[in-house]
Structures are given as C-alpha cells and as structure tokens.
Amino acid sequence: MGIALPNFSKKWVFMASLGACILFLLSPLSSFAKDKKQQTPQPVAVTVEPVKQGYFYDLVQEVGKLRAVASSDLSFTAANKITKIYFNNGDKVRKGDLIAQLDNTEAKADLDKSKSTLALAQTNVDRVNDLLQREPYALSKQNVDEVKEKLDLAKADYQQKLAAMKDYQIIAPFDGQLTSFTQSVGSHIAADTALVTLYQLTPVEVDYAVSQKDFGKANKGQRVSVTVDAYKDRTFYGQVSYVAPAIDPNSGRVTIRAKLDNPDYALAPGMFAKIKHYFGHRETQLLVPQNSVQANNEERYVWVVTKNRVQKRDVQLGKNTNNGYVAVTQGLKQDELVVKTGMQNLTSSSTIHILEPKQDKPDKTSSDAPHTDNGVSH
Numbered sequence: 001m002g003i004a005l006p007n008f009s010k011k012w013v014f015m016a017s018l019g020a021c022i023l024f025l026l027s028p029l030s031s032f033a034k035d036k037k038q039q040t041p042q043p044v045a046v047t048v049e050p051v052k053q054g055y056f057y058d059l060v061q062e063v064g065k066l067r068a069v070a071s072s073d074l075s076f077t078a079a080n081k082i083t084k085i086y087f088n089n090g091d092k093v094r095k096g097d098l099i100a101q102l103d104n105t106e107a108k109a110d111l112d113k114s115k116s117t118l119a120l121a122q123t124n125v126d127r128v129n130d131l132l133q134r135e136p137y138a139l140s141k142q143n144v145d146e147v148k149e150k151l152d153l154a155k156a157d158y159q160q161k162l163a164a165m166k167d168y169q170i171i172a173p174f175d176g177q178l179t180s181f182t183q184s185v186g187s188h189i190a191a192d193t194a195l196v197t198l199y200q201l202t203p204v205e206v207d208y209a210v211s212q213k214d215f216g217k218a219n220k221g222q223r224v225s226v227t228v229d230a231y232k233d234r235t236f237y238g239q240v241s242y243v244a245p246a247i248d249p250n251s252g253r254v255t256i257r258a259k260l261d262n263p264d265y266a267l268a269p270g271m272f273a274k275i276k277h278y279f280g281h282r283e284t285q286l287l288v289p290q291n292s293v294q295a296n297n298e299e300r301y302v303w304v305v306t307k308n309r310v311q312k313r314d315v316q317l318g319k320n321t322n323n324g325y326v327a328v329t330q331g332l333k334q335d336e337l338v339v340k341t342g343m344q345n346l347t348s349s350s351t352i353h354i355l356e357p358k359q360d361k362p363d364k365t366s367s368d369a370p371h372t373d374n375g376v377s378h
Helices: 007-039 105-134 141-168
Strands: 044-050 052-075 080-085 098-102 169-171 176-178 194-211 223-228 231-243 253-260 272-278 283-289 294-296 299-306 309-314 316-320 325-330 337-341 352-354 374-377
Touching: 044 299, 052 176, 052 325, 098 141, 098 194, 105 141, 141 169, 194 231, 194 272, 223 253, 253 272, 283 337
Parallel strands: 044 352
Antiparallel strands: 044 337, 052 194, 052 272, 052 283, 052 374, 080 098, 098 169, 176 194, 194 253, 223 231, 223 272, 231 253, 283 325, 294 299, 299 309, 299 337, 316 325
16 A cells, blocks of 8 residues: 655655756766867967078188287397487387487497598599699599599498498388387497387288188188177278198198288287188078977978968078078078977967067177088178
8 A cells, every 4th residue: 555645745856856867968068068178279379480581601710810910129230328219118100200219429420520521522523623624634534533533432431321320220110009118218229139129000910720621712812800809899801811822731721811901900919819701702591590490300390370370391401500590491481480489389280379579688608609611690
C-alpha cells in the first residue's frame, strides 16, 4: 500500500529534477566556451625596424704610427758662444727664419778685412784700365794680368768670408715646429752639436702595414681616414703615398705610408693612429639588424611585417658591418619592416603587437669595435 505524497512535494521533486537536467546540459557548453577562449592565440609583442640602405666600402682597418715628413737636428757649423736665440721652446717657424746666433766678432773682422782687400784690388784694376786707355803700352801684359789676378783672388776670399758668416747662424730649412733648446744664451757650443730639432708637421705621414692578401689592391693615391685617441670626435684624411714593392719577410705584411694634411699641427709625430684604407668606390646594399636574421641549417630568413601579421621570408646575406647590421643581397626591399626582437614566439599564423623601440644610449665603446675588411655607412 503506497504512501500518497502531498501535491507541493511532487511539484518540488519535479522542479529539482528539471534544474539538475539543465545544469547537466549547460555544463559542457560552459567548458567548451572556456576552452575556446583559452585556445585563441594572443598577439605576440615584437619590435620592428625598416630595411635601410647602406653604403659599403672595400677597406681595411689597421693601426699605425705618425711620423714627420721631415725633421732636422739644427746645429752651428762653427764653435763659439751663443749670443742670441730668437725663438722659444716649441715655437713654430717659417723657412728662412733666423733661429739662433753665435758670437761672430772674429769672423766679421775677417770679413771686413777681406772687403777692404777687395776694394783695394778693384781700385788698382780701375787705375790700370784708366792708364791703358791713355797709354796703351804703358804696362806689360804680365803686369796687367797680375793686377787682375789679385782682384779675382780678393773676390774669392770675400765670398768665402761672407759664406763663413752663415756658420755662426742657424736658419730654418723649412716651415715647422721647434723642440726644446739644448743650450741657452751664453753657452759655448761645439760645431755640429744639435741645439734644437725642427719638425715639419704639415703634412705628416702615417706608417702601417696590410696583409699580403691585399697587396694587389693597394695603390698610391687611394684614400685613407685616420683617428687618434687625442681627438676622438675628429677624423683626418689623406692619400697613400707609398706602397712597398715587396712583402716584409719577417711579418709577411706590406708596408704602406700615407700623407695627411695637418694645418693646425693637431697631429704629432709618434702618435698611434687607427687607419681606414679605402681600396675602391662604395657599393649600395640593403641592411637589416643582425638579430632579425634567423637560421635553420643552411636557410637564412627574416619575419616581414604586413599590418599585424608576419611572413617568413628567405634571404641571401652579404657583408657583415660589425656594428649590428648585415647586408641582404636578395629577398627584401627597402623600407619593408622586419621583426627585430620577439621572433622566437612567431609562427606563420601569428598576429603581432608592435612595441615602441627603446631609446638606445650612446655607444661609448664603438672605437673598440673589431677590425674588419669591410666598411659601411648608412
């Protein structure tokens, strides 16, 4: 015999069963929506950079040393006491300037005596000539020749004494800059003892050597640029003036010399210099950041940006600039955008979010970059 349930109990049981069925049916839909949301790919954050044009040079970078084109240890030919020095240590002089003077009292007395002898000999010849005009046969030919010979000897002696006066002077043989004087006024100096050294500083020369593999490319007249530690923000330019005709047997390298303009005497002999020797004309090529180039065995590729999508693009590489870029000879066009960072998470179906590039701080170590046989400007 069954127990009769009240009507409200039946209704409650029915409602509970219905709710359970609805929850059961909705649960898979909720889980599916959640899974679908989780499976939707998120945009990949990347930075990009346009493909740009660069100018490559066939060049070699070496280290060399500056030297003066000409230098001279200046000395007196005579020995005596220094009476005058007309310049200070380190002064610049012009060719022909009188730099220092010795006591030439005795030499000047000899010159004056020789000058008097010459004047007397000239007077005697004039008298003889006047006499012969009045009386052509007043003197024998031998007497006339003797008088003229004395004049010739007097002239030669005077010229010798006059030239000897230069032995007591130091005169600048070329434009340049003096070093410090080794002795002062009042000092007695021996003949041929250097009083000061004069350097010709414009132009100056730089000596360096290149690999023998570049022997066939190096020629006189080629352009060079030079930097020195004393002027980090300044570049000096010149031309190759000498290429050794043979390889150095000890180093296996080729000696090169170039001349540089130095109008303000900024460059000094003995300075070490960094030289770029340009073998030829510049070539135009496209550049991309080295970080943008990905490798897969022999394949080289980049990710090219189109709106918010990327495309994998195979490329052919050229020269490495050694400043963070590499040349691309095939596969890209100028101004196309390539991914610079963030490409490790990219696939062909990825969407991207382009980040603003960070402002790079000035590179203080650029002067220490490795040497390369290739140069680039962009």
